Amino acid sequence: MRIDLHTHSTASDGTDTPAELVHNAAAAGLDVVALTDHDTTRGHAEAIAAVPAGLTLVTGAELSCRLDGVGLHMLAYLFDAEEPELLRERELVRDDRVPRAKGMIAKLQELGVPVTWEQVARIAGDGSVGRPHIAEALVELGVVSSVSDAFTPDWIADGGRAYVEKHELDPFDAIRLIKAAGGVAVFAHPLAVKRGEVVPETAIAELAAAGLDGVEVDHMDHDQATRARLRGLAADLGLLTTGSSDYHGSRKTCVLGEFTTDPEIFGEITRRATGAFPVPGTGGRP
Numbered sequence: 001m002r003i004d005l006h007t008h009s010t011a012s013d014g015t016d017t018p019a020e021l022v023h024n025a026a027a028a029g030l031d032v033v034a035l036t037d038h039d040t041t042r043g044h045a046e047a048i049a050a051v052p053a054g055l056t057l058v059t060g061a062e063l064s065c066r067l068d069g070v071g072l073h074m075l076a077y078l079f080d081a082e083e084p085e086l087l088r089e090r091e092l093v094r095d096d097r098v099p100r101a102k103g104m105i106a107k108l109q110e111l112g113v114p115v116t117w118e119q120v121a122r123i124a125g126d127g128s129v130g131r132p133h134i135a136e137a138l139v140e141l142g143v144v145s146s147v148s149d150a151f152t153p154d155w156i157a158d159g160g161r162a163y164v165e166k167h168e169l170d171p172f173d174a175i176r177l178i179k180a181a182g183g184v185a186v187f188a189h190p191l192a193v194k195r196g197e198v199v200p201e202t203a204i205a206e207l208a209a210a211g212l213d214g215v216e217v218d219h220m221d222h223d224q225a226t227r228a229r230l231r232g233l234a235a236d237l238g239l240l241t242t243g244s245s246d247y248h249g250s251r252k253t254c255v256l257g258e259f260t261t262d263p264e265i266f267g268e269i270t271r272r273a274t275g276a277f278p279v280p281g282t283g284g285r286p
Contacts, residue, residue, distance in 0.1 A: 003032040003261040005058065005269075006075060006188065006216065006244030010125060011035075011043030012062075013132040015249030018043035019050035022281075026055040028256040032266060032278070034058035034077060034244075039093040040128050041081040051281035058269075058278050062188060063178075064093050066168040070197050071158050072187065074174045075216065075242075078273035079183025086177040089169055094128055096167040101129045103164035104156060108134075111161060113143055131156050132251055147251055151195065158196045175211045182275025186214040186242055191230060192221035201233055208237040213272060218243030218259035240265050 008014035009021045025033035044059045051057045060077040115137045124133040135150035144150045153160045178185040217230045234241045243259035
C-alpha cells in the first residue's frame with residue numbers, strides 16, 4: 001500500500017480542487033491519501049463525493065500552533081469536524097487570516113512592493129488566504145523567483161520584515177481538542193529548520209506526554225540525518241512515525257506520494273481514531 005497523509009487543496013493553499021486532488025492521488029498510484037488543509041475542513045465534502053474506486057480518503061486538517069514564540073503545525077486525522085470546541089478554534093484561526101494577510105500586504109507596500117489585497121485575494125480564490133498566496137503574488141511581481149524564496153527574513157518568514165502574527169493554538173490545547181474530537185494528533189515536519197526556528201526536542205517529549213500520537217518523519221524538509229534523529233526520538237517516546245508529501249499542487253515542487261507512511265502505522269492511526277472513519281472510493285468524478 002502507498003499512503004500519503006499530508007496534502008492540501010484549494011480549500012487552503014493548494015492548487016488542486018479537492019476533487020482533483022483525490023483523482024490525482026489515484027493517478028499517482030496511491031492507495032490512501034489524507035486531505036489536511038490548513039485550519040479548515042471545507043474541502044472534505046467535495047473530496048468525499050469524488051473519491052475514485054481503489055483510493056481511500058482520510059479526512060483531516062493541519063492546525064496552526066505556536067509554542068514559546070515558535071510556529072508549528074499539528075496534523076489532525078479522522079476527528080469529528082462538528083465537535084464544537086475544535087470547530088470554534090478553527091474558525092478563530094480562519095477569521096484571523098484576512099486581517100493578518102492585509103497587515104502583511106501593508107508592510108510589503110511600506111517596503112516598496114506594489115502588492116495589493118485584490119491580487120492576493122484573486123490568487124487565494126475560495127481558499128483560506130495564507131502566506132503562500134502572498135508569496136505567489138511576490139513571484140508574479142518578480143520580487144522573488146519562487147514561493148520558497150518569499151519565506152525568508154527579508155520577506156514573510158516568521159519574524160521577517162513583512163511578517164504579521166495570527167491567532168494560533170497552543171499545541172497542548174490542540175492535542176487536547178483533537179483527542180476530544182476523536183482524532184489522532186501528529187506533529188508535522190517538527191525539525192524542518194529550513195522553514196525557520198523549530199521547537200527543541202524536549203518540547204516534543206512534553207507534547208508526547210500530553211497525548212501526541214506521532215511525528216511526521218519522512219518529509220521533503222527533513223534530510224536523512226534529521227529523519228534518523230526523529231526515528232530514534234519517536235522510538236524513545238513511543239510515538240508513531242509517518243511519511244507524507246505535503247503536496248500543494250503546482251505551488252510547491254513536491255509530488256504526491258513522494259514520501260509515504262507504513263501500512264502498519266496507518267492501521268494504528270485508524271484504530272485510535274473514533275471521530276471519523278476513512279472513506280473508501282466509490283468511483284466519484286472530479
